[in-house]
Amino acid sequence: MKPHRAHRFLRKVLEFFHLSSPSTKRVKARNSTKLWCVATTTPRHGICATQGCNQVEVDGQADDPPQYTTVGDAALQKPVPTRSQLECLIVKLWKKVWLGLYQIDDNEDRYHVERLEALSLGAGLTRTYRAGELQVLRRHFLRSETNNGIASLKLFQGLSLSTLLSVIHILEAYESEIENMRLLYSILRSGQLPLHETADLAQTAAVRTEYMAIAEPMEKRIRKYDIRMNVVNMEICDEAMGFYQRQRGEYIYHKAFPNAW
Template identity: 30%
Template sequence: MGPRDRVNSPSSLQKLPSATDKIITEEKKLETKIFSLYRLAWLGIYQVHDEDGPDHATRLAQLFDGAGMSSYVDKSEQELNDHHRDTRGRYTGSDSRVLLPLWTALKKKGLMSLKLFEGLSITSLEAVIELLEAYVKEVTSVNALYHTLRELQVGYRSPTEDDEQAVLKQFVPGANQFSRRLLHLDARLKVLVSDMEDDFWNEHGAAKGREGWVVHYALFPGLSTRHGKKKSLMSSMKA
C-alpha cells in the first residue's frame, strides 16, 4: 500500500463532528452566557461586590437618608394610618412608605427564582438569555439611582424641606419606574420557568431532575452550602 492509499484510509481521517455534537456545543455556549449574564445582573441590581457583600437596597437606603431624608415623614401615609401611630410608630427616612415600591422590588430578589432543567432546547436557553439581558439593562437604572442620590447629599449641615423636596422630585419618580420594570421582569421570569418545567414534564414525565436546578446556587455554591441547598451538577459551568 502506497502513501496515497494510507492518507485516504478511513482510520487516518479525523472524525467529523456530528449534528448532535454541534447541538451540545451550542448548548454549552448558551449555558455559559447565562451564567455570565446572571452574575452581571445579580451584582448590578441586588448585591454589591460579591455574594458576601452588602445589598444595593441597604446602600441606597443609606444614601437616601444622607440626602437630607433621615427625618422625613410621609405625612400623607401617616394621615391615612393615624390610628396606628401609637403601636407602629412613625415611618421616617428610608423606612418611609414613599420608597415601598423600590424596597419591594429589590428585597424580593426575584432573579433567584431562575431555574434550568436538563435537556433544555436551544430555543428555551435563548429565551432565558433574552430575559437576563433585560435584567442587565436595568443595571444602568441602578447606577442612575446611585448617581442622583450622591448628587443630592447634603453634607454636615442641617437638612431643609427644600432638600426633601429635591429628593422627592428627582429621585423617587425614577425609583418607582425602575421598581415597576423590575417587578415585571420578575413576573416574566416566573412564567418562563413554568414553561420550561412543563417542557421537561412533557418530554421526561416524573423523571429525576423535574425540579430543575437553581442558577444562583450553581453560580454561588457557597450560598448553597449556607442555605442547605444541594449543589447543582452544573456548578462547574461558571462564566
C-alpha cells in the same frame, strides 16, 4: 438554442459550481430573508442565537457541535449556538444582573436595596414604603422559593433552545436597568447632608424629584420582568417534568457562585 437562453443556461451552470455570482435579485432576496431571521431571534450578546431560516429545532436534541450557515457564495456566518453555549451565556448574564441589582457581594449578605435606603435617609428622604423605593429588589436566594424572580431560576439538561432564548431575553431586560441603578447611587451620594447641617427642604425636594424620576418607572419595569420570570420558571419546571428521566435541576445561583455553599 437562442443566444439569450444559452446565456441564461450558462449563468445557472456557473452559479451551481460557484463560478459566477448569483443574480442581484436573488442576492437581495436571500440577504433580506437572513436579516429578518437575525433581527427577530438574536440576543444582544455575542452568541448568535439564530437557527437559520431553513433549520428546525427539535426539542430534546443532544448538544450538537456548532453548525455554520452560508448565504450564496458568501463567507461562513456565525455558528448556531449549542445548549451549553446558551447556558453559559445565561449564567454570565444572571451573575451580572444579580450583582448589579440585588446582592452587592456573593461572599457577604449585603444588598443594593438596603444601601439605597441608607443613602436615602442620608440625603434627607424619609421612607414611605411607596412606589419608587424599589422594594421589588428585596430578593434573597432561598432553595424553597419557587416564585422569586431570577433568584428562583433553575436549569435542567435538555431544555429546548427556545426556552433558553426566552430566559436570555428576560435577563437582558434586567441587565438594561443596571445603568439606572448607578444613576440612583450617584443622585443619592451627591445629595448627602453634612453631619451638623439641617436639611434644606428645597434641596431635599430636588433630590427626591430627581431620584423618583428614575426609580419609579424602573420599579414598574422590574415588576413586569419579575412576573414574566416567574412564568418562565414555571414553564421550565413543566418542560423538565416531561423528560424521560426526572431531574432535580440546578439553580443558577449555584452555577454563578459555586464556592458560596
